[in-house]
Amino acid sequence: MTLALQSVSRSFGGVRAVEDATFTVEKGEVHGLIGPNGAGKTTLVNLISGLLQPTQGEIALEGQRIDRLPAHRIAARGVARTYQNIRLFAGLSAAGNVVVGEHLRRRAPLWPRLLLLPSARREERAAAQTALEALARVGLRERAGTAAANLSYGEQRRVEIARALASQPRVLLLDEPTAGMNPNEARNVARLVREVAREGRAVLLIEHNVRLVMELCDRITVLNFGRVIARGGPAEVTKDPAVITAYLGEAE
Numbered sequence: 001m002t003l004a005l006q007s008v009s010r011s012f013g014g015v016r017a018v019e020d021a022t023f024t025v026e027k028g029e030v031h032g033l034i035g036p037n038g039a040g041k042t043t044l045v046n047l048i049s050g051l052l053q054p055t056q057g058e059i060a061l062e063g064q065r066i067d068r069l070p071a072h073r074i075a076a077r078g079v080a081r082t083y084q085n086i087r088l089f090a091g092l093s094a095a096g097n098v099v100v101g102e103h104l105r106r107r108a109p110l111w112p113r114l115l116l117l118p119s120a121r122r123e124e125r126a127a128a129q130t131a132l133e134a135l136a137r138v139g140l141r142e143r144a145g146t147a148a149a150n151l152s153y154g155e156q157r158r159v160e161i162a163r164a165l166a167s168q169p170r171v172l173l174l175d176e177p178t179a180g181m182n183p184n185e186a187r188n189v190a191r192l193v194r195e196v197a198r199e200g201r202a203v204l205l206i207e208h209n210v211r212l213v214m215e216l217c218d219r220i221t222v223l224n225f226g227r228v229i230a231r232g233g234p235a236e237v238t239k240d241p242a243v244i245t246a247y248l249g250e251a252e
């Protein structure tokens with residue numbers, strides 16, 4: 001077992017954004033997290049990555065609780081994420097964004113770099129190399145030097161994915177990674193997600209593109225109003241009356 005949530009709840013004032021969520025994400029698995037707008041999906045990712053603390057329940061990684069740790073400690077244990085609302089430094093290049101992401105994650109001390117120590121320069125070169133490799137994986141090797149502000153929306157999302165992958169995470173949390181992408185880009189991301197899982201990482205995928213979810217996910221957890229209303233394989237979940245009702249309710 002890699003990531004385990006046990007009766008996790010989080011409320012904001014009177015709003016119960018997540019209530020009593022229990023599920024696991026295993027190594028090598030692509031686990032879909034779906035549900036209508038406002039169902040609590042992003043809140044769950046914020047809870048796992050330590051941006052928020054649960055009001056109740058426990059989150060464990062490889063059997064060890066992480067739900068009281070600050071975000072950078074959780075990241076250091078191998079949990080990486082992308083953001084639904086892209087978070088890049090607009091003026092920095094694609095490669096720069098990946099490098100900075102890694103620095104922020106590791107909280108490396110700044111003084112060896114300020115003193116221009118050789119160790120720092122070696123590290124810098126290694127970080128740049130890692131960034132280029134991560135960008136190549138998302139098909140952006142040629143765009144490494146382009147400022148984030150000059151990248152298309154889909155490319156910016158891919159930089160976010162590269163930034164997350166650069167840390168070689170054990171758990172990868174993707175919050176709507178294909179939103180705003182063209183079908184070709186989305187297909188490539190789907191292929192990459194599969195590959196990442198095959199490397200033995202655990203992937204939690206929030207995704208509105210139902211076809212993509214069905215193709216990609218081994219198991220799916222469905223949230224509605226903060227609660228898990230269904231779970232299972234793609235075929236089971238799509239047939240589930242509670243799921244159909246939740247989605248029809250949204251369409252109305």
Ligand SMILES: Nc1ncnc2c1ncn2[C@@H]1O[C@H](COP(=O)(O)OP(=O)(O)OP(=O)(O)O)[C@@H](O)[C@H]1O
Nearest residue numbers: 012015017035036037038039040041042043044084
């Ligand atoms: N920081 C916050 N303060 C107050 N309420 C919040 C906060 N974050 C989320 N909520 C509320 O919690 C509920 C769940 O929101 P969340 O963003 O997790 O949903 P979601 O499933 O990610 O939706 P979407 O598909 O639109 O991204 C919503 O009612 C939202 O308004």
Ligand SMILES: [Mg+2]
Nearest residue numbers: 041042043084
């Ligand atoms: Mg969301």
